[in-house]
Amino acid sequence: MTAPLSGRQPKAVRSALAVLEEVVAAGPGVTAKEISAALRLPPATTYRLLNLLVADEYLVRLPDLKGFALGRRAARLALPAAPAVPTAARAVVEHLRAQVRWGVHLASFTTGQVVMIDPDPDHPPTAAPVLARFPQASALGRLLLAEQPDWRALVRELRALTPHTVSTRAEVEAALREVESAGWARQLGELHADRGCLAVPIRAPGDGRLVAGLALAGPVARVAEPNGALLDLMREHAERLAPLLA
Incomplete structure (x- = not known):
């Protein structure tokens, strides 16, 4: 007591x-x-x-x-300050939004947290405090955690936000192994039961540092079966963003 x-x-x-x-x-x-x-x-x-x-x-x-x-x-x-987004980077993100019916979000990892720097105004993302506190439950957060020597240093709480949320150490580690193997991340109804997300990394051209992530948010059923063309489109735009954000 x-x-x-x-x-x-x-x-x-x-x-x-x-x-x-x-x-x-x-x-x-x-x-x-x-x-x-x-x-x-x-x-x-x-x-x-x-x-x-x-x-x-x-x-x-x-x-x-x-x-x-x-x-x-x-x-x-204090809340981490989001870096300014270059006009050219915003144009790349808008180009992707014009080609898909998903919510398109751009996040920075330079502060050691998931910080939205260009959220889709037509598809508002999960609140920033939730993304910061439960990175293991978001596709963007898993990109960040998969790069850490010990992911537990950035995860403050394991909690089931929905019936589908990874909420044990073993489940988180399995999810991060999937990220390392595939080179991209996803979550299926873990933050909101009816929504899912795909995310690809954005790396600095010189040394390959993870600096940001590009995410698509949509219905769980569509996220569960992403087609190769969609992932290729995400990777293409991530490559175009890399020199603008590094």
């Missing part, structure tokens, strides 16, 4: 958040003395909060030990 908060703990939480805000406002290199003065906190309290935030990787000490900067975990407090 979780212990109840004491009367002093909410104040400590607010003070820790204030310290983070001050580091953001002041920029890298701000010192404990400067933070203490700006927030009117006792030096001992400031040092204690800074040590806790450094230990939990929300802050880092700079190499000269004279100041602080935001750490790895602080980046998770």
